[in-house]
Amino acid sequence: MSDCNFHARFGWFWYNDEEIFHDSQADIDRKVARHAEQGITHLITFGCTHFRWSFQPFWPVINECIGKIVSAGHRYGVKIIEHHSSNLGFFPDTPENLTKFTGEMELRHSNPDHWPGLLEFITSPDTELEQWVQISGRTGKPVVTYGGHGRCFNHPDFRAAYLEYLESIYRLGVDGIMTDDVQYFREDSCACPHCRRLFRERSGFELPTPEKWDAWFGNMLDESFTSWLRFRFDSIRDFHRLVKEHYEGLGRKLLRPNYTSVALCPNLTAYIIDDLPALDWIFQECCFSTIIRYTWPLYLLDQQHRRMMEKKRGIPSMMMFYAERKDQLIFTWGLARLCGALYTNTPEGESKMDERALREFEKKYGFCLFRCGSIPMVGFVDSLDNRRFGASYEASRMKFWLQSCIFKNIPVELVDIKCPETWKNIPVLCVNEVHVLSEREISDLLEYARSGGVLVVTGDSGCQDERLRLRMPEETAALWKISGESAPSEILEFPFGKGKIVRPGWSFGYPGTEEEKRHLFLELQTRFSVLSPKEIFPLRKDIPELWLQRSYGRPARKSMPNNTLYYEGEDAREEVAAFLTRLAGKKSPFKAENLPEGVLAVPLLASGGDALAIQLLNAAGTLKHGKEETMSHADPIPFPPLEGPDAVFSVRLPETLRNKKTLSVCFTAPDTPEQPLKSHGDGSVLHVEFPLHRLKTCGMVLIKK
Ligand SMILES: [Zn+2]
Structure with missing residues (x-):
C-alpha cells in the first residue's frame, strides 16, 4: 500500500433529482469544484438512488449523471468513487412500505413524481429482480429490510446482472467503487434454493425446513449450525471476490474504500470487513442515526478495531460523521484526531460545511496526525474467530474496560491474537471473554507472560478450541498452566516466568447487577440467542439508554437501546482503571x-x-x-x-x-x-x-x- 492513501481526503458528492434531471456539466463542475477548494481529493457518491435495483429502468439517466461527476472530478484532480447498495431495493408490498419509500426520497430532496413509471415498476409483483431475493429460513418468505428486499449473493442470475451493471459504471471512467450492503439481512437468511443447495454441497449438512427451523437454530455447539454460520461468511466473501476478480479480469484497477459502523458486536448479518478481498481504506460510519453529542463513546471505542486493521493491512483508517454544525464538525474531527484516523464528513444531502481550516491543519501537521504509532499501556485481545463463532460472543466486559481506559486517559489498543509481534511489548494484555482460542494462541499468550508481560484473563477464556469444541474446565485450566477457578470471587495473581497471570473476580469490572452478569456471561453461554438484545435488555434497568434517533430536524425519538454506548458505572470505571494502572506499574x-x-x-x-x-x-x-x-x-x-x-x-x-x-x-x-x-x-x-x-x-x- 502506497503512502499516498494516507494523503487522501474524502468528501461525499450527493446526487439527487436536481443533479440527475437538471444539472448541466457546468453545474456539476461547480459543485465538484467546491469540494476541491475544501482540500478534498476523493469524492464518494451518494444519493436518493442508493437502493439501485429499484431504479433499474433509470440506470441510463443515472449513469449519465455519474459520467458528468467523473468528468468534473477529473477536471479538478478529484478521484470519483461510485457508491450504491449492491443488492437492496424498495419494492413496497404494503401502503406502509410505500410511505417509507416516499419518505426516504423526500429526505434526499427527491420526489417519486419526478421519476415517470417508477412507482409502477417497484409495485409490480412480477419483476424478475424480486425472484432473486433473500429468503428467511424461519418463514420461507422473503426477508424484509428497510421496507424492501435484498437480493441473494448466491443467486446466479443476480450475480450476472450485477456484474453487468458494474461494467456499465466502469465504462464511465470511475476511479473506484463501493458496493454497499453485502450482507444477510436477518439472522435466519438466506435459505433460498441456491443457498440450500450450495450449503449441502459444501458442508454435507441439510438446512432445516421452516417447521424445523427454530428447534435447530442457535445451538453454537451443533456443527451443522456453525457450518451454516461459516457458509454465510464465506458466501459474502466470495461475492466480494467475484466483484474484484471481475474488474481485474477487465484490466481495471479500482479504488476500494469500505466501511462498517460497529465491528465489536455479534455479527448477525455476516457482514465482513476484516477479510475483505479488496480494501484500500477502512472506515467507520459513526453516529449515523444517533445524536453525536450523546453517543460518541461507542464509536470512539469501536474505532479501535479499525485502527487494528490499519496496522494489520497497512491501510488508512477513517471516521465518517454526519455533522451539521460547526460545533459538531470540530468535535467529530477531534474524535478522529484521538484515533489517528482520516476524517470525512457529510451532512446528509448538504455539503455547505467549511472544512478548510481543518484541512489546512492536516496539511501542515499530517506527519504526526496520520499513520501514527501508539504507545499503549493496555492491549485488549481480539479474535475474529471468537467474534464470529464463539458460543457466547458478548464483548460487554471488554468494552466496559476499554471505555474505562479511554475515559481515564490510559492509552489502549485492540490487538489481533494472530499477530503476537504486535502485542509482545505491551505492559498489560487483557483477554476478556475470548472463548475461542487454539492451543497455539494460548501458548503465545503464555509466552508473553513468561517474557515479563502481565496477562489478565477473565471468565471462560479458552473454553472452546479453534474447531469450536467445548473444552472441559480441567482441560482449559491445564492449557493455561494455572490452577484455580476460571471466575474466582476475588482477584488472583500467579507469578509466571518473568511476568504474571491475573484472574480477576467474576464480578470485577462490569457495572451491572449480579443477575445480569450471570445472564450475559453464563446462562446464555451456549446459545446464539445471547445475541438477541430483546433477551438482555429487559434486565438492564440501571444503565440509561442513550441511543437516540438523530431524526433530521424532527424531534428526537427514542430508538433501539444499546448497552454498549456508555456506561454510567463511574465507580466501576475508576476501579478498572486503577487495577490496570497498578498492573502496568513502572512500565x-x-x-x-x-x-x-x-x-x-x-x-x-x-x-x-x-x-x-x-x-x-x-x-x-x-x-x-x-x-x-x-x-x-x-x-x-x-x-x-x-x-x-x-x-x-x-x-x-x-x-x-x-x-x-x-x-x-x-x-x-x-x-x-x-x-x-x-x-x-x-x-x-x-x-x-x-x-x-x-x-x-x-x-x-x-x-x-
Ligand atoms: Zn440465498
Whole structure:
C-alpha cells in the first residue's frame, strides 16, 4: 500500500433529482469544484438512488449523471468513487412500505413524481429482480429490510446482472467503487434454493425446513449450525471476490474504500470487513442515526478495531460523521484526531460545511496526525474467530474496560491474537471473554507472560478450541498452566516466568447487577440467542439508554437501546482503571494528571519517529443531559471553559526523541498558532505542563526535535 492513501481526503458528492434531471456539466463542475477548494481529493457518491435495483429502468439517466461527476472530478484532480447498495431495493408490498419509500426520497430532496413509471415498476409483483431475493429460513418468505428486499449473493442470475451493471459504471471512467450492503439481512437468511443447495454441497449438512427451523437454530455447539454460520461468511466473501476478480479480469484497477459502523458486536448479518478481498481504506460510519453529542463513546471505542486493521493491512483508517454544525464538525474531527484516523464528513444531502481550516491543519501537521504509532499501556485481545463463532460472543466486559481506559486517559489498543509481534511489548494484555482460542494462541499468550508481560484473563477464556469444541474446565485450566477457578470471587495473581497471570473476580469490572452478569456471561453461554438484545435488555434497568434517533430536524425519538454506548458505572470505571494502572506499574508509558472529567488525551507517535503528539479533546459535559424527551441533535457540544491547576502530561519518550538536549514543546490547534509550553524531564521521561484554559475544543501538544 502506497503512502499516498494516507494523503487522501474524502468528501461525499450527493446526487439527487436536481443533479440527475437538471444539472448541466457546468453545474456539476461547480459543485465538484467546491469540494476541491475544501482540500478534498476523493469524492464518494451518494444519493436518493442508493437502493439501485429499484431504479433499474433509470440506470441510463443515472449513469449519465455519474459520467458528468467523473468528468468534473477529473477536471479538478478529484478521484470519483461510485457508491450504491449492491443488492437492496424498495419494492413496497404494503401502503406502509410505500410511505417509507416516499419518505426516504423526500429526505434526499427527491420526489417519486419526478421519476415517470417508477412507482409502477417497484409495485409490480412480477419483476424478475424480486425472484432473486433473500429468503428467511424461519418463514420461507422473503426477508424484509428497510421496507424492501435484498437480493441473494448466491443467486446466479443476480450475480450476472450485477456484474453487468458494474461494467456499465466502469465504462464511465470511475476511479473506484463501493458496493454497499453485502450482507444477510436477518439472522435466519438466506435459505433460498441456491443457498440450500450450495450449503449441502459444501458442508454435507441439510438446512432445516421452516417447521424445523427454530428447534435447530442457535445451538453454537451443533456443527451443522456453525457450518451454516461459516457458509454465510464465506458466501459474502466470495461475492466480494467475484466483484474484484471481475474488474481485474477487465484490466481495471479500482479504488476500494469500505466501511462498517460497529465491528465489536455479534455479527448477525455476516457482514465482513476484516477479510475483505479488496480494501484500500477502512472506515467507520459513526453516529449515523444517533445524536453525536450523546453517543460518541461507542464509536470512539469501536474505532479501535479499525485502527487494528490499519496496522494489520497497512491501510488508512477513517471516521465518517454526519455533522451539521460547526460545533459538531470540530468535535467529530477531534474524535478522529484521538484515533489517528482520516476524517470525512457529510451532512446528509448538504455539503455547505467549511472544512478548510481543518484541512489546512492536516496539511501542515499530517506527519504526526496520520499513520501514527501508539504507545499503549493496555492491549485488549481480539479474535475474529471468537467474534464470529464463539458460543457466547458478548464483548460487554471488554468494552466496559476499554471505555474505562479511554475515559481515564490510559492509552489502549485492540490487538489481533494472530499477530503476537504486535502485542509482545505491551505492559498489560487483557483477554476478556475470548472463548475461542487454539492451543497455539494460548501458548503465545503464555509466552508473553513468561517474557515479563502481565496477562489478565477473565471468565471462560479458552473454553472452546479453534474447531469450536467445548473444552472441559480441567482441560482449559491445564492449557493455561494455572490452577484455580476460571471466575474466582476475588482477584488472583500467579507469578509466571518473568511476568504474571491475573484472574480477576467474576464480578470485577462490569457495572451491572449480579443477575445480569450471570445472564450475559453464563446462562446464555451456549446459545446464539445471547445475541438477541430483546433477551438482555429487559434486565438492564440501571444503565440509561442513550441511543437516540438523530431524526433530521424532527424531534428526537427514542430508538433501539444499546448497552454498549456508555456506561454510567463511574465507580466501576475508576476501579478498572486503577487495577490496570497498578498492573502496568513502572512500565506505564503515559500519565495525564489534573485533567477534568471528560477531557481526553491520547499520545501518538509520528510515523518517522521525529515527533510525538498528545491529542486532546474537550468532551467535558457532553454526556450530561436533561429529560430524554428533550434530548435532540440540536443540543450543542458544550465545550465548557476549563479551569483548575495546570495539567501535567508525563510521557516516556521513544528512542528517537530520547536524550535530546532541546525538544520543542508547544500547543496548537486549527484556530491556535503554536504556543510554547513548559517542560522538564530526565531524557527518557518528559513532563509537560499544560494550562487548561488553552484547550477550547480540540488540539494537540506537539513534542519534536
Ligand atoms: Zn440465498
